Amino acid sequence: MARTVGWVASRPQRFIARLDALWGADRNWQFARTIGRLIWDYRRYALAILGVTVLQELSALAPVRLLGVFVDRLSGGELGNVVWLFLGASLLSPAVARANVILRHKMFYETDFSQRVELTLAEAERMTGADMEAAGEANSRVANAVSGITNAAYHVLGSFTPVIIKIAVVAASLVAYNRLLGAVYVASLIVPIVLTVLSNDRLRVLRDTQYSVISRLEGAGVRVITHGDDVSAQERFRRTMRERATVLITLVARHQLSLLLRQVALVGSQFAVVFLAIALRPRIGLTPGDFTMIVGYTTQVAAAFIEAAACLDAIVSYSRAYHVYVDAHGARLAAG
Numbered sequence: 001m002a003r004t005v006g007w008v009a010s011r012p013q014r015f016i017a018r019l020d021a022l023w024g025a026d027r028n029w030q031f032a033r034t035i036g037r038l039i040w041d042y043r044r045y046a047l048a049i050l051g052v053t054v055l056q057e058l059s060a061l062a063p064v065r066l067l068g069v070f071v072d073r074l075s076g077g078e079l080g081n082v083v084w085l086f087l088g089a090s091l092l093s094p095a096v097a098r099a100n101v102i103l104r105h106k107m108f109y110e111t112d113f114s115q116r117v118e119l120t121l122a123e124a125e126r127m128t129g130a131d132m133e134a135a136g137e138a139n140s141r142v143a144n145a146v147s148g149i150t151n152a153a154y155h156v157l158g159s160f161t162p163v164i165i166k167i168a169v170v171a172a173s174l175v176a177y178n179r180l181l182g183a184v185y186v187a188s189l190i191v192p193i194v195l196t197v198l199s200n201d202r203l204r205v206l207r208d209t210q211y212s213v214i215s216r217l218e219g220a221g222v223r224v225i226t227h228g229d230d231v232s233a234q235e236r237f238r239r240t241m242r243e244r245a246t247v248l249i250t251l252v253a254r255h256q257l258s259l260l261l262r263q264v265a266l267v268g269s270q271f272a273v274v275f276l277a278i279a280l281r282p283r284i285g286l287t288p289g290d291f292t293m294i295v296g297y298t299t300q301v302a303a304a305f306i307e308a309a310a311c312l313d314a315i316v317s318y319s320r321a322y323h324v325y326v327d328a329h330g331a332r333l334a335a336g
Contacts, residue, residue: 030326031152031319038111038153045107049157052103056096057165062089064296072289104154112150119146136222140215145326148318159311163304170297174273178284184276185298188269189305192262196309199258200316206251207320213244255313262309266302273298 039046066086073079119142167189175182220237227233277286277294286294 059093068289068293115146137219140218144321148321152315155311163308192265211321270298
C-alpha cells in the first residue's frame with residue numbers, strides 16, 4: 001500500500017516515465033505526449049487561454065439567463081435595468097471571444113514556427129543526398145505532422161474546455177430546477193459521444209490513406225517539375241492526384257454524414273429535456289422565462305458539442321498525419 005501511495009504521489013516526470021515504459025511504442029501516446037509537452041513549453045499562453053476561455057463561456061451564458069429574466073419581467077410590466085444588463089452582457093461576450101481568438105492564434109503561430117524549423121532541420125540532416133522526389137515527400141510529411149501537432153494543441157485549449165464549462169453550468173442550472181431534468185440532460189449526451197468514438201474509429205484507415213497520398217503527391221509533383229520530359233512521372237502524378245481526390249471526397253462525405261447523425265441525436269436529446277420540463281411544469285412551477293433559459297442553454301451546449309466533436313475529429317485526423325510521419329522513418333518527433 002505504501003508503495004502505491006508513493007508511486008501516485010511521485011513527481012509528474014516519474015509518472016510520465018512510467019507511462020512511457022508502458023505505452024512508449026504506441027503512436028497515439030506519442031502524439032498525446034508531444035501535444036502535452038508543447039502546451040507545457042508554452043504554459044503561460046496556455047494558462048492565459050484557459051482563463052480567457054472560462055470568462056468567454058460564462059459571458060456567453062449570461063445573456064441567456066438575462067433573457068429569461070427579461071421574458072418574466074416583460075409580462076409583469078416592471079423591466080428595471082434588465083434591458084441594459086442584457087445589452088451589456090451581449091456586447092461583452094463577443095469582445096472576450098475576439099480576444100481569445102487573438103491569444104490562441106499567437107500561441108499557434110509561435111508553436112508552428114518552432115516545430116516546423118526543428119523538424120525541417122532534422123529531416124535535412126537525416127536525408128542528406130536524397131533526390132528531389134524523396135525530399136518533396138519528406139517536406140510534406142513534416143508539414144502535415146507539424147500542422148497536426150500545433151492544431152491539436154490549439155483545439156485542446158480552445159474547444160474542449162468551453163464544452164466542459166458549458167455542460168457543467170447547464171447541468172447545474174437544470175439540477176437547480178429539478179434533479180431529474182439534470183440527470184436526463186447529462187445522460188442524453190451519451191449517444192452523440194458514442195457516435196463520435198465510432199465515427200473516428202471507422203475513418204481511421206481512410207485518414208491514413210489521405211496523408212500518405214498527400215505526401216506521395218508532393219514528391220510526384222516535384223518530380224514532374226524537375227523532370228518535365230519524364231512521361232512516366234507525369235502519368236504517376238495524374239494517378240496520384242486522382243487517388244487524392246477520390247480519398248478526400250469519400251472522407252468528407254462520410255464525415256459529414258457522421259456529423260449529421262450526431263446532430264440528430266443532440267436535437268432529440270434537447271427535445272427530450274424540453275418535453276420532460278413541460279410534463280414537470282405543474283409540479284415545479286416553471287415560468288416562461290425558465291423555459292427560455294432551458295431552451296437557450298441546451299441550444300448553446302448542442303452547438304458547442306457539435307463544434308467540439310468536429311474538433312475532436314480533426315485532432316484524430318491530425319494524429320494520423322503524425323503516424324504517417326513517424327512510420328516513414330521510424331523516428332519520434334523531437335518534441336515527443
